[in-house]
Amino acid sequence: MKFMLPPLLYSYDALEPYFDxxxxxxxxxxxxxxxxxxxxxxxxxxxxxxxxxxxxxxxxxxxxxxxxxxxxxxxxxxxxxxxxxxxGLKKGTILHGKLKSAIEYNFGSFDMFKEVFETTATTHFGSGWTWLVKKDSKLVILSTANQDNPLMGEEISGTCGYPILCLDIWEHAYYLKYQNRRLDYIKSFWNIVNWDEAATRFSHT
The missing domain is CATH 1.10.287.990 (Fe,Mn superoxide dismutase (SOD) domain)
Structure with missing residues (x-):
């Protein structure tokens, strides 16, 4: 069974003006x-x-x-x-339900959650990913290098957890539009997070 590029559920311009x-x-x-x-x-x-x-x-x-x-x-x-x-990308969804409550419980508020996520993504050196994961019944924000994934486990990726949502912070994900302005790219992410998908993933943990 060969891996295949999964179907993109929206057009390439569907996330404009945030992702070009x-x-x-x-x-x-x-x-x-x-x-x-x-x-x-x-x-x-x-x-x-x-x-x-x-x-x-x-x-x-x-x-x-x-x-x-x-x-x-x-x-x-x-x-x-x-x-x-x-x-995990879609316009117009809203954080709600058990995931909203869990984020507020673990981070104090949604704004504090965003601040921690943005800081983690901005200060990550080089290419990688920033994640919201469920780990030991808690929600945790972390980053991994290159194409590492928390599912790979501590010994390989340096961390572990079940991914709820993620943001690509490789330069190829944003450089045409945002150049070196990684923080602007990160902040744009909140406009297109598919919270319905994230809530579904959270409910399956």
């Missing part, structure tokens, strides 16, 4: 597709792992042959991260 059409098109059809292609090539020599869903595969990196771990950490990780990212 050109960046979305390049990001989805070039960057994400490249992770899918590279992961599939690596898995051609690993038939015993080739039928795993990507989120299952990235939790078994320590079981892979040593010469395949890095390529699949990077590329299966990139596929998993981007797949979650695209589904």
């Amino acid at each position: 059409q050109k960046t979305m098109e390049i990001h989805y059809t070039k960057h994400h597709q490249n992770y899918v292609n590279n992961a599939n090539i690596a898995l051609e020599e690993l038939p015993e792992f080739s039928n795993l869903a990507v989120n299952d595969l990235i939790q078994k990196l320590d079981q892979l042959p040593v010469d395949k771990r890095t390529v699949l950490r990077n590329n299966a990780g990139g596929h998993a991260n981007h797949s979650l990212f695209w589904n």
Whole structure:
């Protein structure tokens, strides 16, 4: 079973003016597709792992042959991260219900949650991702380097947790529109978070 680029549930310009059409098109059809292609090539020599869903595969990196771990950490990780990212974007949804209550309980208020998330994303050095995860019955904000995912576990990604939402902070995600203004890009994210998707993920933990 080969990995495939998941269908994008909206047009490339659907997130304007926050995420621009050109960046979305390049990001989805070039960057994400490249992770899918590279992961599939690596898995051609690993038939015993080739039928795993990507989120299952990235939790078994320590079981892979040593010469395949890095390529699949990077590329299966990139596929998993981007797949979650695209589904987590949508205009017009509202934070509500149990997830809203949990955010307010864990961070004091939604504004304090946003402040911690923005600081974590802004101060992350280099390429990576910022996450809201559920960890030990608590909501936690963290960041990972490159294409690491909290599902990979402490020994590989340096952290762990079940992802609720994520933000891509690689420069390719924002540079055409925001150049070096990473904070402006991060702040734009709040206008297009798919809170319905995040609430569904939270309810499944």
